[in-house]
Amino acid sequence: MSQNEISAIDDPVELVDEQPDVGAVRREVLKGLTAATKTLPPKLLYDERGARLFEDICETDAYYVTRTELAIMEADVSTMARELGPHCRLIEYGSGASVKTRLLLEHLDSPAGYVPVDIAKEQLVETASTLSADFPELSVTPVCADFTSEFTLPDEPDDAARSVIYCPGSTIGNFHPPDARRLLRHAATVTGEDGGVLIGVDLLKPRDVLERAYNDEEGVTAAFNLNVLDRINRELDADFDLDRFRHRAFFNETDRRVEMHLESVGPQRVRIDDTVVAFEDGETIHTECSYKYAPEQFRALAGSAGLEARQVWTDPRDYFSIHFLVARS
Numbered sequence: 205m206s207q208n209e210i211s212a213i214d215d216p217v218e219l220v221d222e223q224p225d226v227g228a229v230r231r232e233v234l235k236g237l238t239a240a241t242k243t244l245p246p247k248l249l250y251d252e253r254g255a256r257l258f259e260d261i262c263e264t265d266a267y268y269v270t271r272t273e274l275a276i277m278e279a280d281v282s283t284m285a286r287e288l289g290p291h292c293r294l295i296e297y298g299s300g301a302s303v304k305t306r307l308l309l310e311h312l313d314s315p316a317g318y319v320p321v322d323i324a325k326e327q328l329v330e331t332a333s334t335l336s337a338d339f340p341e342l343s344v345t346p347v348c349a350d351f352t353s354e355f356t357l358p359d360e361p362d363d364a365a366r367s368v369i370y371c372p373g374s375t376i377g378n379f380h381p382p383d384a385r386r387l388l389r390h391a392a393t394v395t396g397e398d399g400g401v402l403i404g405v406d407l408l409k410p411r412d413v414l415e416r417a418y419n420d421e422e423g424v425t426a427a428f429n430l431n432v433l434d435r436i437n438r439e440l441d442a443d444f445d446l447d448r449f450r451h452r453a454f455f456n457e458t459d460r461r462v463e464m465h466l467e468s469v470g471p472q473r474v475r476i477d478d479t480v481v482a483f484e485d486g487e488t489i490h491t492e493c494s495y496k497y498a499p500e501q502f503r504a505l506a507g508s509a510g511l512e513a514r515q516v517w518t519d520p521r522d523y524f525s526i527h528f529l530v531a532r533s
């Protein structure tokens with residue numbers, strides 16, 4: 205199937221397919237690995253296997269994020285649905301398995317459509333098909349795209365009162381603050397004066413809780429991190445030896461973020477197509493940042509993107525927050 209087209213799949217949903225092609229992946233990999241400080245963009249963590257491994261992370265005891273956000277949703281979903289109002293079209297950025305969305309959709313008054321946007325195509329199609337079957341009245345239009353770049357959104361249906369971008373899971377934390385601001389500003393443009401952004405934001409908390417969450421005992425986060433090298437071996441012509449890299453995750457207090465790295469075990473050379481990349485012993489590839497916010501910091505970030513919080517929900521421990529942002533008056 206070619207890129208950038210609307211394709212019928214063997215069920216009632218139609219996929220808008222703008223998944224980045226292998227050429228785009230190759231360019232990003234080579235750019236990141238030939239830089240002075242080696243990096244890979246976190247979105248590359250989400251191929252089919254990576255998306256499943258992320259779902260497994262959400263089930264680990266140590267990863268408090270998903271469980272806490274779901275508990276807030278369960279407690280406050282009726283108020284959230286009231287804020288979003290009737291005939292709201294929901295656009296979800298980074299939809300994954302859409303577990304929390306299901307809860308929201310069940311409580312929304314006559315939703316005017318659901319548009320899940322995700323880069324992991326297999327999981328997106330599967331989830332969209334299941335939701336479409338479970339909510340037969342709802343128009344579900346999945347879009348496979350990198351939502352950090354330009355992509356096509358289906359037109360707002362005539363019966364929609366407003367569009368709301370839903371961004372759960374603290375996906376926003378995986379962007380450096382200037383990029384997060386750009387994303388929020390773009391979201392504000394998409395949803396306009398009448399719309400809004402419902403967004404999950406992970407909060408600052410003690411270092412030991414954070415570091416445990418990204419170093420689970422079962423080794424699922426390590427497998428998730430290392431999978432990006434396996435993906436590069438599979439999709440590009442590369443020869444990473446996965447036994448010679450180790451997962452590292454720690455809280456960087458200065459920048460208020462958890463960092464994930466892959467650390468080279470010994471000096472080594474890796475080939476990617478015609479390019480050879482040399483690693484020193486202990487040198488790392490930085491694969492992900494997960495920024496943690498104090499509530500007032502996130503408020504300031506949203507404010508600089510022209511948005512203000514109409515309502516904020518948190519859990520009793522103040523581990524996580526969900527903000528309903530609207531255009532600043």
Ligand code: AVI
Pocket residue numbers: 261269373374375376377378418425492493494
């Ligand atoms: C998707 N994102 C918000 C997760 C996070 O916590 O930053 C990704 C993740 N990386 C390791 N564990 C979970």
